[in-house]
Structures are given as C-alpha cells and as structure tokens.
Amino acid sequence: MLGFPFIFRGALDCRATAINDAMKLAAARALATLTKEDVPDSVMKAYGGQRLRFGRDYIIPKPLDPRVLLWEAPAVAQAARETGVALEPIGDMNAYRDQLESRFGRSKQIMRTFVHWAQRAPQRIVFPEGTEEKILRASQIIVDEEIAKPILLGDRKIIEEKIQMLDLDLPGVEIIDPKDSQKNDAYVNAYYEMRTRKGVTRADARAVVRDPINYGMMMVQTGDADGLVAGLTKHYPQTIRPALQIIGAVPGSGTVAGLYMLIFKNEVRFITDATVNVDPTVEQLADIAIMAAEKVKSFDIEPRVAMLSFSNFGSARHPAPEKMAKATALVRAACRR
Secondary structure (H helix, E strand, C coil), rough: CCCCHHHHHHHHHCCCCCCCCHHHHHHHHHHHHCCCCCCCCCHHHHCCCCCCECCCCCCCCCCCCCHHHHHHHHHHHHHHHHHEEEECCCCCCHHHHHHHHCCHEEEEHHHHHHHHHHHHCCCCEEEEECCHHHHHHHHHHHHHCEEEEEEEEECHHHHHHHHHHCCCCCCCCEECCCCCCHHHHHHHCCHHHHHHHHCHHHHHHHHHHCHHHHHHHHHHCCCCEEEEEECCCHHHHHHHHHHHHHHHHCCCCCCCCCEEEEEECCCCEEECCCCCCCCCCCHHHHHHHHHHHHHHHHHHCCCCCCCCCCCCCCCCCHHHHHHHHHHHHHCCCCCCC
C-alpha cells in the first residue's frame, strides 16, 4: 500500500524503462524520512485522534497519509533520472510535487499557490497562543517549508518544554514572554497614548499589554511583526476587538468586515460579512461586497458576487431584501465607474 502505487506513479511520470533497485531504495528512504516528520492533524484524526510520533508504535507512515505520494513518487522519479532509465526526466522536482498535490483537488492547488507566494518573501508572523501544541506543530511546518518567520508569545519555559516533548526542531524561532519583554515599557507607553482619550490609565495599559493577544497586536502596530494569527483558544470578538483598537482599519476606509474562505475539494467559496456588522447599512453592504471582491482578485480568482437575502427576487416585500437590492445597485454603479 505504501510502495506499489507511488513507485509506479514516479516511474510512469518520467516514462522509466525499468524499475531498478535504486528506485526501490529511493522509495524506502523517502518513507523512512517521512516517518520522522511531524504528522498532520488530518492523519491523526483518521486514526482515532491518536498521537503519532516516530517510535516503536510508528515506524512507517500510515496508508491514509496523503504526504506519501508527495515524498515517494518524486524520490523514485529522481532516482530514475540519476540512473539513466527515465525517457522524460523530471527536472523541476518542486513543480512536480505541486502537480502531484493538485491531484488532491482544487483546494490543495490553491493552498499551494498561497504557500509559494509566502515563500517568495517570508514575513514575521506572531502567534499569541504560542504555548498551544497545535500552534507549535504549525510553526514546525512553517519553518520547514520556509513560509514565514514565526514569533511565539507565552511563557518561555512552557513553550520550550512543549517543543522538546513534541520532538520539534525550531531553531532560531523567536520566543517572547510579554510579562518580561524588553519592549514592554515602550508598548505600554504607545498603547497609553493611543487609548488615553478612551478612558485608559497607564495602569490599565500595563495590564492590557501583558496579555499576549494585545502584545502581539502592538508588535504589528509598531512594525516589530508583519502579521498575526490568533483565535485558536479565543472567541472571535476577543481577537478582532484588540485588532480594531490597536491596529485599526485601513486609512480612508469607513467599513470593517470579516471574510471567510471556504475551501472544498474542487472549489472555493468566500462569505462576507458573517462576523462584524450585525445590521449593515446599504452603503456598508456595497463597501463590503467591493472590498471582498478586491481581496478575492488578489488571490488570482475572478469574483462573482451574490448579494443574499431571504427574498432575492422581490417575491416578499420587506426592508431586508429591499436594502440588499439597493446595495446591489450601488455595487453595479461602482463597477461601471
């Protein structure tokens, strides 16, 4: 199950005239190396949620691990090229892996596109929930694929102990404890100046900045980090409120909205705004639709916008669908301009 299909995949893709010992050894070595990599949550869920780590109970990858294809077939194709049995040698193995991953569906193809964008210019991304196991394991993937430069916030001792317990390798990853950071005073002063007219005292500011989520937002605001990922252990309002208070909206924008990207096997859908505005005005609805479309375009996806209400075509006279119809007209007028 782990050898036959993927050895032949690699051999067929390079039109190998034979399957020699070098190709079989390459397949075995690829499996051995993969076994020592961190196992994704999706694989562990497929096996009842059990923790899978290299050891006496886990010495070869699981058959349902999709990464086997991405490791084994390229190794076989490369061995075929090196031993001269490939009629059409594969030169770019990274492109070949992307091609293989696209076989899993459009969702994988889109995510791989995002990964490549990030790899071109890795950014400093701060994780306020740095003591969480899932964050640490995600950081390992980020480091291995050179997607970004993680910054972990939280108790240094706990983070280091968990890294060791999970057998992760995170050299050079920055770990910051907001409670004793050298930047603490500077952030307190900056936050106080920012919120003093909102009733915040200096003592309040010190307490706020000690919270990792607020400390992380201050890092982004001051340019010490490029972005922030949070919300694993907090409710949505607890994450977005500090962002609005500290980082704020894009200058000149009067509307803030949430955007969800739903990735299915063969298609992608976006939903906005299901998180921030309870009862948006006509103008806000138009702004939200236009902002969402612009963001979707930045992903190289041509947007088609559906403005939804419970009565889209006027069969029921009600302020809600009428408001949506007016917003649609504003969007169309803006697009014509």
